[in-house]
Amino acid sequence: MTPWLHVIGIGDGGLDTLSPDAAHRLAQAEIVFGGTRHLAMLAAHHPAERRAWRSPFADTAADILAARGRPAVVLATGDPSWFGPARWLGTVLDAGEFAVLPAPSAFSLAAARLGWSLEEVRCLSVHGRPIESVLAELSDGARLLLLSEDGSTPALLAARLCELGFGRSRLHVLEHLGGSGERARSSVAGTFDLDEVAALNTIGLECRVEEGVRTYSRVPGLADDAFRHDGKMTKRTLRALALAALEPMPGQLLWDVGAGCGSISVEWLRAAPGGRALAIEPVEARRAMIAENAARLAPSGLGIVDGRAPAALEGLPAPDAVFLGGGLTDGLFPAAFGSLKPGGRLVAHAVTLESEAILLALHEVHGGELLRVSVATAEPVGPYRGWRASMPVTHWHITKQGAS
Structure with missing residues (x-):
């Protein structure tokens, strides 16, 4: 053709x-x-x-x-x-x-001017996108090339970097690359002082974290104290297990049903570039926690749904993965699994005997993998140490092979 x-x-x-x-x-x-x-x-x-x-x-x-x-x-x-x-x-x-x-792309020209190797640089854009969409890429020592929205972008980015503890980062602002008005300037985020930046500019960012600022891996299983929570959350070990079974993939959508503080949603977004998550949570105070945790740890891709499943699931876009962690009730599984795309993954956790009974019945009908997980941590017992067991959790995950 x-x-x-x-x-x-x-x-x-x-x-x-x-x-x-x-x-x-x-x-x-x-x-x-x-x-x-x-x-x-x-x-x-x-x-x-x-x-x-x-x-x-x-x-x-x-x-x-x-x-x-x-x-x-x-x-x-x-x-x-x-x-x-x-x-x-x-x-x-x-x-x-x-x-x-x-x-020649702005990325190629910027890398050439800065002496950077493109294969070692993350190339991103905030043109027509919020600055928050690139913040998950920040890590100490990382190099990013960013297409700007306009002349205000470098200063806005510098301010966000300072808020997140990356005030030592250096921004190289490259204007009109390849043209007669080409100009290159640089400034540290914490003392950013570049003015009259051209609307057509590209930013080369060298990330440097400030001393004492805590940073986090994108591998699932963040420490529990990374999140603001009220105790009702999927703890670190079980969260890592759940995310492994959910298999986060770029661009895919997760339903986090009964999201609590949003730890599953946040870790899904950190692990899946371009991913999206809907955190369904009926408690207002917990929805506020979800928003706060996402703003710090996964600033892009999260939607928060006010409501209780299964009614709150109606009309939502079909998910690629579903996590049921907020307590199982009759009618929840059919609504969630029926909406799941073929090839999608569903993970459910149960703590109570009533919820466990529901999982056992579902496993008998649908198959999948059923685990009972008990975690014990070493804690002081007088002058010694002993094992303190947490409540066992029943974990079930299943992949949807076709139409339900």
């Missing part, structure tokens, strides 16, 4: 920097799609129809499909495959219908 749509990346130097092939495709185009800034670059005498992106962006799909078969171009910044329209177009058109003609 010969592509009828070409996605052309533009550097900071504008259309004069296009490759001969890209310039030829643009000259032949009958329709040109792009943002207002890109369309303004076209010469006044260019005969193509100009189509600006609609808001919301997805509404442009109808315009793209209406142009099918005519020579058309999409104008984008840098490499359209790096946080550009190429990925979205792949959901609208067949792969053979469009071709991407990239310019």
Whole structure:
């Protein structure tokens, strides 16, 4: 199939920097799609129809499909495959219908200016996204490259870094990369003093944690005192077991039913880049704890649902995984398992005899893996130490093979 749509990346130097092939495709185009800034670059005498992106962006799909078969171009910044329209177009058109003609990406240019190796850097964007969406990537010594929303982004990021104990981090602010107005400046987050930052900028971030600030691994099983809670939570050992069975995967959705302080939701989001979680919790004070814990430990991807299952599950998007940890009742499993996508994982914990009886009956009908877990910790007994056992927990997990 010969592509009828070409996605052309533009550097900071504008259309004069296009490759001969890209310039030829643009000259032949009958329709040109792009943002207002890109369309303004076209010469006044260019005969193509100009189509600006609609808001919301997805509404442009109808315009793209209406142009099918005519020579058309999409104008984008840098490499359209790096946080550009190429990925979205792949959901609208067949792969053979469009071709991407990239310019050097802001990430490539920034890495070249800073002397960084791209394979060792996490490349992210806060353009059209909240700054909180990248905060989970912070760790001492990490290097990040970030596409900014506008000129205010570096200062906003510096302020958030200070709030999280990363005030020693250095921000390299690179403006108009590859253009005649290119400029590179740097500042430490705690004393950030760069002003008049251009709207078109990329940030190189060298993360440095302040002395005494506690940081956390993304491996499930955070210490219980990492969370604000009222004692009603899935404790560390059982939480690690639950997350292993839930199998967090990038972009997938978890239902955390009876979420308590949200520890399962938070750890799911930390372990699954781009993941989402819905924490269903009827108690207002615990919903506040969930929000606080997520803000500190997993700032992006969490939704909090006020309600009691199973009624609160109605109308929610279908999950890839479900955790039932807030007490099992009749009718909860059918509602949760019935909504679970094929291949999805369900994990349930029971402490009371009544809940355990429900799990035993479900295991007999549906199979899966059933465990009884008892954890004992060493604690002082007078001048000595002894084992103090916690209440045993029954753990059941199952993978949905097909329609329930």
